[in-house]
Amino acid sequence: MSFDEYEKALELCTYCPKLCRHTCPVGNAERRESVIPQAKMAMANLVRKGQVELTPETASVFYHCNGCGLCGEYCEHDVDVTPALFAARAEAVNKGMDPPSMKQFTDRFYARNDSLLHELHHTIEERFFVEEAQVAYFPSCDTIEHSPRVLHDTLKVLESVGVDYVALHDGEYVCAGYPFWAAGLMSELSFLAKEIASKLSNYKKIICDCPACVWMMRFLYPQLGAPISAEVLHVVEFMDNYAPRIQVSSTVPEAFYHDPCYLGRWLGVFDAPRRLMGRAVREIHEFTWNRERGYCCGGGGLVADNLPDVSAKIAQRRLEEVMRTDVPMVVSACATCERNLSQESGNVEVVNLMTLLARQL
Amino acid sequence: MSVPQSEITGQLAEAVGPENLSSSPVDTIAHALDFWPRALMKSRSGPWPRGPKWVVWPGAAAEVAHVLRIASAYALPVIPYGGGSSMVGGASPRGDRPWIVINCKRMCNILDMDEVSMVVHVQAGIVGVELEERLNARGFSLGHVPTSMTTATLGGWLSTQSAGMLSSRYGRVGDLCLGLTAVLPDGQVVHTRVAPRRATGPELAHLLIGAEGTLGVITAAHLRLHRLPLHRRFDSFCFEQVAPAMGALRQSLAAGVRPLVARIQRDPRLRRSDREQDAPEPTPADLSRRVLLLAYEGPVELVEVEQEIVRDLATALGGEGLGQAPARRWWGQRFAAGFRMTPLLVQDHLFADYVELGATWQALSGLYDNLEEAFEKRGWRTRITVEHARLEGASLGCAFWGEADSAEAALEAYDEAWRLAARVCHAGGGGLGHVYGGGQHRAALLDDNAKQRLAVLTEVKRKLDPAGIMNPGILGTE
Amino acid sequence: MAGSVRILQMTAPLTSADSRLAELRDALPDLRVSNHVTDRIAYARDLWPGGQIEKLAGKHAPEPPACVVWPKDSAQVVELVQWAKAKAGVGGDPVVLVPFGAGSGVCGGTMAGAGSVIVDLKEMDSVVRIEPHNNLVRAQSGIIGWHLEDRLNMEGLTLGHFPSSLMCSTLGGYLATRSAGQCSSLYGKIEDMATTMEVVTGTGEVLETGRDMGGGVGPSWTQLFIGSEGALGFITAATLKVHPAPAHRMMRGYGFGRVSAGCEAIRRLMQAGLRPAVVRLYDEFDTVMARSSAEKGSEADTLLDAISGRVKGSGAMPWLKRKALQMVLTRPDVTNRLIEELAPRISADGCLLVVGWEGDKRLTEVQARLGHDELMRSGGKDLGEEPGWHWFKNRYAVSYKQSKLFTSGAFVDTMEVAATWDRLMDLYEGVRKAIAPFAFVMAHFSHAYPEGCSIYFSFVGPATDPGQTRQQYDRLWRRGLTAATRAGGTISHHHGVGRSKAHFMTEEHGNSLRLLQTLKATFDPASILNPGVLGLS
Incomplete structure (x- = not known):
């Protein structure tokens, strides 16, 4: 997908009266006109048309996007800002104009991958890694790094409903490559996608705890020439069939449910996590911005790495509504959300849905 | 400065016609006081205050302009005068200066009546009841019915941003005003243009509405009407x-x-008059x-x-x-309140007035109780009415009266009552002044924010009225 | 760091910006400031269509601001004003401070030219307090309208202010321009909602313009700062009336043979003492647009469907559509005449009037019934609920059409005028005739009052030749506004004046403009606040 393919979208945004600006987590956090979706797209367009020179400075605004896609919910032209801006990032990378913060990104990516792989084997008993299994559990980087207990909890919940045919995928990678996409490193992503696709093609089903991994494998991999024949599901989608079998010993009185962007808006999975959560929580509180309009935790688009202050403000904004109540818990189904929200959540506990279920068994 | 009075008299006569000018005591005495209770009380035992030097009755804005140019030239203080029913000393001369009172009541014509848009263009000297009756005759009503209906003029209402008994439905008089004509201190006649609504800068009529004649003389206005109700x-x-x-x-x-x-x-x-003869005393x-x-x-x-x-x-x-x-x-007795205070003011040792303040609903009941209690503690009587209710709050109209040992003591008690009312009001989150304007009286009693707003008015006045001729001393102006 | 970037068409030297930035950093070290090139481009324009036309010609930021600052509270605004005042006293380049909300104005209100300092107020975007018992909210002015409404909805309240810019404009912007929303006949315009505001004047004074409850002694500074477009001070916070979120809503459509009959019906409705939430009457052609806007897609397409499809009475072939587009855009005068001729055939039900009622259930129902009777007595044809709900569902759709039109080589703009009922038809005809030679024009009547109504003209013109387009565009506006003032109308009902209409302020206000100049001299004696808007220097 070359940059120019987004011409129509970029042109439309250039002349649009900023109608989606109120949704943009980055724009709301920075209060900066140049980082609302319309302005980022307009800048990409100016660069595309050669009206403004592409430099690390002009390219910098492309990185002020958490890729949540909420703006698209308020667009009547069906413009997808995320892929367009990620393509603009790719353009910057190709021209060597990516901002300094992106240097040595590939090296850092693989260094982290390797250390987390090590961590994974350290954390999880070897009996869970099985070469030949019907269903492979593809664990994700943020889960291993920030919420390793989610791995145990997921396995525990699966066990409790009698699913014994899931094995942890014992591969070389713990990430489907979303960071590469968001970094504009398309050739790195292609390489990784093909690697992973070939490794996973033996399974019937693949389950991931990271919604972005699911979306990448299901929708982006085929476009990169790396289709995966197996069905790729998020843990929550997979578990949904077993929801009635989950027997909890106690329930939590109340909690908010936070829709992870990729699980909700991108994959369209809204009811399954609520059904599962309903097994363990008596009253599910909804955010005003929920489901298709779910507001990002601030973790996507590499914003958490490049602009930690902005990412923190986005999390704060997401939690404002919870803070006005006495509800002590926010439940999500994504390790990135869990990490990003819990940094700003004070006394409110942010917990992964799988952990919550495991705890109440 | 010695003022060449005969010269001024001559010029004023030229401006409005000799028949519309008077320096006769008959007229100057009649324009010496308005209905500010404090001034009335003072006059009971003290000397009748010196009235203005001249009273003029211009018949048109151009004549008002002429008068203001003369006043500017000689730096003479001017009072725009409607019905003289100000409760706050807004229409009475003060200090030892040669005042010109511009009595606006000759400017009392309906200039145009647009029955399609239901808008009337009317001169500001018309007395309220006369305007309303003339409108009623054509099937319309202004919807502005203050207690001063029978005495005050439209210009007076606009200048004080008056609120009437029907304000919950129709708003204050400024809400009915779509445009106005005013004469500025240097004699320029300005018209703010009529539109249902606009977005072309600040609503300029609001510089004169509520300014109590400190920036100019309102001579005509366009007002929105409604049909006389059937039910x-x-x-x-x-x-x-x-x-x-x-x-x-x-x-x-x-x-x-x-x-x-x-x-x-x-x-x-x-109420005593409404009670049966042998009814028991109220519990x-x-x-x-x-x-x-x-x-x-x-x-x-x-x-x-x-x-x-x-x-x-x-x-x-x-x-x-x-x-x-x-x-x-x-409803049948709705104008009676206007008559109740006078008997309390005719006796030397009595004092009375009407505190009016606005507050949001949450502050209102506390203020009501505190005000009542504070006055009763002093042995002063009160009757508080909640009126001018709107979405966010209402006003309290607190009639108070009391008795003192002497005329001087009555005056002192009167001042003390006002200081007390202001204290209670501010402590309880209310704002003093809601219906009658500020005149000579209220400015010093206001809270700091309100005082600041009046200081801003003084700043504007310096620009529009460098000679300081327009109603100086009103609303804290000099 | 900005100096290394080459921006085509950017005329202002970037170095001056750097020096201004350095001065500011020196004077106000705690103030967030940027002269990042992307910021200077993003803040260089608002949504004035005249500027959009220039963008089509590649002029994205011909006169970029020197820098952007984000004060975090009114104290910082005061510091900023003090600094600018001090600079004004010593000569050199004058400092110009421009209050900025979300930049969605359509009159160039924030385009103060090269070297200006944009003061983005969005750091000041909190809801200070909600007082349900007083039906009041206090909010800082940088909050985006949608976010404020969202927050109120959480408490079961509504502000009742729904401009079509709700998603992309701020409270401060509403107040600064006397904004109106779609439900203005029930909840009023923004000037009816605000009871008091905090402003920082050009003298550096912080002034609370009124009381929470409104009213008080002396002139209403609230009414004098509302609409001041940043020329008198910064509006930093406001207290506004709020209402219980409506428990019930009813929508209905009515057809009227002619625009004038529809207007007469609205007049009678408003003068009967009823308070509909929504009243919108579309003229013949706008009716077609309004009823078809359900389908996503370009206004140009709808336009073409309407002209080539419906008028010809058959499914239009693509080539015919394109031909029609060319005609629309190159010979608007012909098209407008054609439309007039064909008006009755374009829309079978004549002009559409959408009426909506909301609030307490009983009040809503009885008013809807009374309103219905009144409209039927006025000769309306009952079109049922569907056209009403159709409008409701698509009430924000119209703004989305702009970019489609611009990107297909046309310009689009709107002119919102108003007059009392006795002059309304003259205003309609006058402005329509004045614009017709330059653009394809349609109109709707919304924001009705017992004494009058506003007219919202939308027009589409050709934007193929950049240089000529701007000339034609300016001519259109000059003629349109001249016609409006001649007919006794106001040049703006709710968009404001900004810079694009500034030269019409004398026609608009006559000699009462002096009062505005007096306010300017009082509140901004050093002329540091947004000079150029409202015709003030």
């Missing part, structure tokens, strides 16, 4: 306390009901009872629904329906 309904509810009565009113307004009249006062059945419970009086107008089906909504809310808060009679009776 008017009344209703009354009795509550054990004032707070639930306020609650019922507040909730009704939030629900979107637009009552014509909505006021809370003491149970009128306790404390009787005395704390409050009655919500309501009137509605408009299409009959709509009025019925509004009545129903209020009835439901009032009943839910413990209100007992008293039917139409008490409210209808009040």
Whole structure:
């Protein structure tokens, strides 16, 4: 997908009266006109048309996007800002104009991958890694790094409903490559996608705890020439069939449910996590911005790495509504959300849905 | 500075015609006082205050302009004068200066009547009741009915941003004004243009509305009208306390009901004149009872629904329906309040006035109780009415009166009462002044924010009125 | 760091910006400031269509601001004003401070030219307090309208202010321009909602313009700062009336043979003492647009469907559509005449009037019934609920059409005028005739009052030749506004004046403009606040 393919979208945004600006987590956090979706797209367009020179400075605004896609919910032209801006990032990378913060990104990516792989084997008993299994559990980087207990909890919940045919995928990678996409490193992503696709093609089903991994494998991999024949599901989608079998010993009185962007808006999975959560929580509180309009935790688009202050403000904004109540818990189904929200959540506990279920068994 | 008075007299005569100019004591004495109780009290034992040097009756804005140019040239202070019914000394000369009073009442014509848009263009010297009657004759009403209806002029109302008994439905008089003509201190006649609404800068008429003649003389206005109602309904509810009565009113307004009249006062059945001869003395419970009086107008089906909504809310808060009679009776006597104070002012040792303040609903019941208590502690009598109710709050009209040992002591008590009222008001989150303007009296009593707003007015006045001729001393101006 | 970037068409030297930035950093070290090139481009324009036309020609930021600052509270605004005042006293380049909300104005109100300092107020975007018992909210002015409404909805309240810019404009912007929303006939315009505001004047004074409850002694500074477009001070916070979120809503459509009959019906409705939430009457052609806007897609397409499809009475072939587009855009005068001729056939039900009622259930129902009777007595044809709900569902759709039109080589703009009822038809005809030679024009009547109504003209013109387009565009506006003032109308009902209409302020206000100049001299004696808007220097 070359940059120019987004011409129509970029042109439309250039002349649009900023109608989606109120949704943009980055724009709301920075209060900066140049980082609302319309302005980022307009800048990409100016660069595309050669009206403004592409430099690390002009390219910098492309990185002020958490890729949540909420703006698209308020667009009547069906413009997808995320892929367009990620393509603009790719353009910057190709021209060597990516901002300094992106240097040595590939090296850092693989260094982290390797250390987390090590961590994974350290954390999880070897009996869970099985070469030949019907269903492979593809664990994700943020889960291993920030919420390793989610791995145990997921396995525990699966066990409790009698699913014994899931094995942890014992591969070389713990990430489907979303960071590469968001970094504009398309050739790195292609390489990784093909690697992973070939490794996973033996399974019937693949389950991931990271919604972005699911979306990448299901929708982006085929476009990169790396289709995966197996069905790729998020843990929550997979578990949904077993929801009635989950027997909890106690329930939590109340909690908010936070829709992870990729699980909700991108994959369209809204009811399954609520059904599962309903097994363990008596009253599910909804955010005003929920489901298709779910507001990002601030973790996507590499914003958490490049602009930690902005990412923190986005999390704060997401939690404002919870803070006005006495509800002590926010439940999500994504390790990135869990990490990003819990940094700003004070006394409110942010917990992964799988952990919550495991705890109440 | 010695003022060449005969020269000025000659010029003024030229401006308005000799027949419309007077320096006769008959006229200057008549224009020496307005209805500020403090000044009236002072005049009981003291000397009758010196009136203006000249009274002029211009017949048109151009003549007003001429007068103001003369005043500017000689730096003479000018008072725009309507009905002279100011409760705050806004229309009476002060200090030892040669004042010109511009009596606007010759400018009393309806200039144009647009029955399609329901807008009247009328001169500002017209007395309220006359305007209303002339409108009524054509099937319209202004909807502005203050107690001063029979004496005040449109110009006076606009200058003080007056609120009438129907303000819950029709707003203050400034809300009815679509445009106005005013003469600025240097004699320029300016017209703010008429539009239903606009977005072309600040609403400039509002610089003169409420400015109490300190920036210019309002000579005409365009006002929005409505049709005389075919139906008017009344209703009354009795509550054990004032707070639930306020609650019922507040909730009704939030629900979107637009009552014509909505006021809370003491149970009128306790009024001596209304009581049966052998009725027992009222108990404390009787005395704390409050009655919500309501009137509605408009299409009959709509009025019925509004009545129903209020009835439901009032009943839910413990209100007992008293039917139409008490409210209808009040309506019949709606101008009577204007007459009640005078008897209290004619005796040397008595004092009386009317504190009016505005507050949001949450502050209101506390203010009501505190004000009542503070006055009663001093042995002063009060009657507090909740009026001018709107979505976010209402005003308290607190009539007070008391007795002192002497005329001097009465004056002192009067001042003390006002200081007390201001203290209670500010401590309780209220704002002093809601209906009558500030005049000579209120500026010093206001809270700091309100004082700052008047200081801003002084700044504007320096620009528009460098000679300081327009009603100096009013609203804290010099 | 900005100096290294080459921006085509950017005329202002970037170095001056750097020096201004350095001065500011020196004077106000705690103030957030940027002269990042992307910021200077993003803040260089608002949504004035005249600027959009220039963008089509590649002029994205011909006169970029020197820098952007984000004060975090009114104290910082005061510091900023003090600094600018001090600079004004010593000569050199004058400092110009421009209050900025979300930049969605359509009159160039924030385009103060090269070297200006944009003061983005969005750091000041909190809801200070909600007082349900007083039906009041206090909010800082940088909050985006949608976010404020969202927050109120959480408490079961509504502000009742729904401009079609709700998603992309701030409270401060509403107040500064006297904004109106779609439900203005029930909840009023923004000037009816605000009871008091905090402003920082050009003298550096912080002034609370009124009381929470409104009213008080002396002139209403609230009314004098509302609409001041940043020329008198910064509006930093406001207290506004709020209402219980409506428990009930009813929508209905009515057809009227002619625009004038529809207007007469609205007049009678408003003068009957009823308060509909929504009143919108579309003229013949706008009716077609309004009823078809359900389908996503370009206004150009709808336009073409309407002209080539419906008028010809058959499914239009693509080539015919394109031909029609060319005609629309190159010979608007012909098209407008054609439309007039064909008006009755374009829309079978004549002009559409959408009426909506909301609030308490009983009040809503009785008013809807009374309103219905009144409209039927006025000769309306009952079209049922569907056209009403159709409008409601698509009430924000119209703004989305702008970019489609610009990107297909046309310009689009709107002119919102108003007059009392006696002059309304003259205003309609006058402005329509004045614009017709330059653009394809349609109109709707919304924001009705007992004494008058506003007219919202939308027009589409050709934007193929950049240089000529701007000339034609300016001519259109000059003629349109001249016609409006001649007919006794106001040049703006709710968009404001900004810079694009500034030269019409004398026609608009006559000699009462002096009062505005007096306010300017009082509140901004050093002329540091947004000079150029409202015709003030």
